[in-house]
Amino acid sequence: MSDGNTRLTTPDVAEMPALCALPRKSGEMVFHTEWERRAFALAVSLADQGQFEWSEFQQQLIASIAESEQADPQNPSRGYYESWLLSLETLLRRKRLLDGIDH
């Protein structure tokens, strides 16, 4: 891991508090689909380049998870990485980094 990439593996990401901790099984990360992997990597990579602070993303993620659990905490309206993606989108729009995306 001495390829200059070590900054990416900061405790900020790996040790997020329980409310928004990364889904994992026996210490390994759990991704169900490829888009979950990509969404994960996009957020970490952009934070690593200083496009936003990790804490800023984390706040957004906590808010998004909380909102999805509002109606029924046992049965949230979104999965973890859906909330992750929503948070990333919200943050990128706020930073005007999604300008030019068609929709």
Next chain:
Amino acid sequence: MSEHDHHDAPPSPYLRNVRSAEHDEALAAKVQKIEALLTAKGLVNKAALDRLVDLYENDLGPLNGAKVVARAWVDPQYKQRLLNNATAAIAELGFGGLQGEHMVVVENTPQVHNVVVCTLCSCYPWPVLGLPPTWYKDAAYRSRVVVDPRSVLTEFGTTLDENVEVRVWDSSAEVRYLVLPERPEGTRGLSEEQLVKLIDRDAMIGVKKVQTS
């Protein structure tokens, strides 16, 4: 209905029933669109993203810790270096990434059993053990293992003789502990690679012993 992706939960075999294929495809398309736009703006590139995922998925699991332990079992000189200066000995195998935190390895023997906790929060040697298990962060584990480690260990299926001394190590932001478990009987003939497979995360936190089967 949506997938409840809860922490420490295994991938749900029902995922496809819960999150419809159409919904999944829509989310995949959205991620792709964002990635394409950010790539066009020069903010991300595919190779770097792939490397990042690989790093988190494959380099941050308990496998790294298992390699450290197996090496210590087969190489007495490495074991000595590990006990003297764990941070440096672990870095010898190419594992690191903590930012200034110090690693300390504590050795289990027939007389002493070590177990690791973080009573304040959830400090954890994640470059060698991956992400911490949910129970590691539970208030119940954090408080009880300090006052009554034997009972907690029994709940994990680990029963120790009365004459075995139990030592509880409280991790902090500065110091992260890793338990060097005892090498089980009957593993003389095994190679280092075969030993790695026996060593699981819980043994390196100290709540279990390494089992041969």
